[in-house]
Amino acid sequence: MKWKRKDLIGLEDLTRDEIDTILDMAVSFKEISTRRVKKVPPLRGKTVVNLFFEPSTRTRTSFELAAKRLSADVLSFDVSTSSISKGETIVDTAKNIEAMKVDCFIVRHSIAGAPQIIAENVSASVINAGDGCHEHPTQALLDIFTVRERLGKIKDLKIAIIGDILHSRVARSNIWGFTKLGAYVYVCGPPTIVPSEIEKMGAELTYSLDDALEDVDVVYLLRLQKERQKENFLTSLKEYSNYYGIDEERYKKIVKNRAFIMHPGPMNRGVEIKSDIAERDRSLILEQVTNGIAVRMAVLYLTIGAR
């Protein structure tokens, strides 16, 4: 199919075909990172700007490597939140940088909707690298890519997303992406951190981890921010870990189901996962990181190419 979108804001907007197009292209890009010379020329002469209003090292690094391996020039604009408090709007900031003739913005912002507002106001491509609790589409794409690579398909798989769904943009993008490709997505966590009417996104809800692990193919653990306890979202971290953490016994169940464990990082070892389980056979956590480069190369290539 011919790619038409200049922006990637969220997986809610994408069709099944569009998601497949990105994943298929990522397959061919993955090989580049295994070469001795990890660089190809398709984005030579293009400028990609990391516009991160919220700190991030992993996602920013992954995008930076992806852009560089496609020969784009990359610069990271350090936008401290202070420029916003000085009265400059999000759109002002982006337009200022666009005036320097850039081709693509990678935007991360603590406010939901910020990348969309920027995309509506600039002609450069905008790729959402995480906005508030809304979406983190490239994370979900790399997750789906990783599952597809390992299990050969997405349709009819059972994906269980465990943890703080309420505050997770990763969860939202994964729910959209996996359900569009025909998987069954279960969300599981204490009732305080599962948002209302989550079923309207196409996910099933359970509060019981044991139910979620039944016949599961992928156990997707979310990072739990320890500060949530202070806001009474959690009774205690220990209790959360007991009810929703992956321990030896639950790991055995995962092994028995031949299921995989995934996590978007960074992990809270000892909270959502017992310390050494992340390194065991059923964990795809480092593969996710590796695949992130290929998927982001595909997204950059397609969106910039659509302009």
Next chain:
Amino acid sequence: MGILIKKGYVIDPSTKKEGVFDILIERDKVSRIAKRIETKDIDVIDAKGMLVFPGLIDIHCHLREPGREEEETIYTGSLSAVSGGFTTICCMSNTSPPLDNKVAIRFVIDRARDALCEVLPIGAITINREGKELAPFGEMVEEGAVAFSDDGDCVMDSLVMRRALEYTKLYKKPLFSHSEDKNLSRTGVMNEGGISTKMGLSGIPYQAETIMVYRDISLARMTGGMLHLAHLSVSESVDMVRDAKRYIDNLTSEVAIHHLVLTEEDVKGYNTNAKVSPPLRTKKDITALIKGLKDGTIDCIVTDHAPHTEEEKGAGFESAPFGMIGFETAISLSMELKQKGLSLMNIISLFTTGPARVLGIDRGCIAEGKCADIVVFDPEREWIYRKEEIRSRSKNSPFIGRKMKGRVLKTICKGKVVFSLEG
């Protein structure tokens, strides 16, 4: 000297009079209403085919002066108001500093002398709108305060609210309650539900309103005080008010025009101009609110005109302030309610006799000997609200680009033409 409005279709909810009449205005009063009036040496407004109704009253707006004049002033607010047919507007206490003492009230009354319409201030219930110490109601009433409210900051302490309601019996001025349990709404920025979940935005459950509506009604019943519930947005609130009105005489309520024509769906796309408190709700709530207007549960429609600069509204959905402007679109949007079964007479009454009754003021009618506040309105005129034509100092309207039918042609306040539509 005077004005003669000829052949307009007059609608006066105070007398339920409806029909083609001539209206003679001398000085600031209506001196005659008759089938046919002929006089010489007088300005004539030909209103053939037009509606002629009383100047509108908005008992809930924000004029930002003193303190945030970059958003609006009393003068610019009045410019905006008269272009929407309003001749009496009540400005809320949440200025900076707030209207919590007699000097602040006097300041507004002084500044309002230059305004194009009547501006009546609403004083704060508590000092600094903090919900702790009662403000000096008596002194503020003497200076011209017509009601009391802490506006967006609900008085969370029920004992303070009880005391304040008791005082309304002494001064005979209603307490406007922004009924919202702020512990429950917390960081919420839109209605809680499937859409807030999809958008990743923190939700405000409807119970944040209903819990406080129930509390306020209970306290009104206990004290016998004068309670006015501001901008009801939830169907369950309407049911509670309907029930309570059976046994409480001094209870009144209002709805903001945007809660009648917009829903949470309008927030999609992170449109900060649709971010408002209480938040836009659902179709089910609109149906209940309209039912409440029809059966008298809700007494009036307000604008909750809340100007904010583009910089403030451009800060992203979660950071942007709540509120939208509303003077210039309210009456035209209200014409859409005809399709929902409200009569023209009923719609006009919700902007005239209804709010006048809430405040106990002698305005909002067209009658001989009464103040000449009159609107000439073209019911057939189709128009599109354009940003360049907004008269308010702020431009934060979700109705920009909306096509509406019916438009104010002239506004007369106290016998003077204060607005004439050009072209």
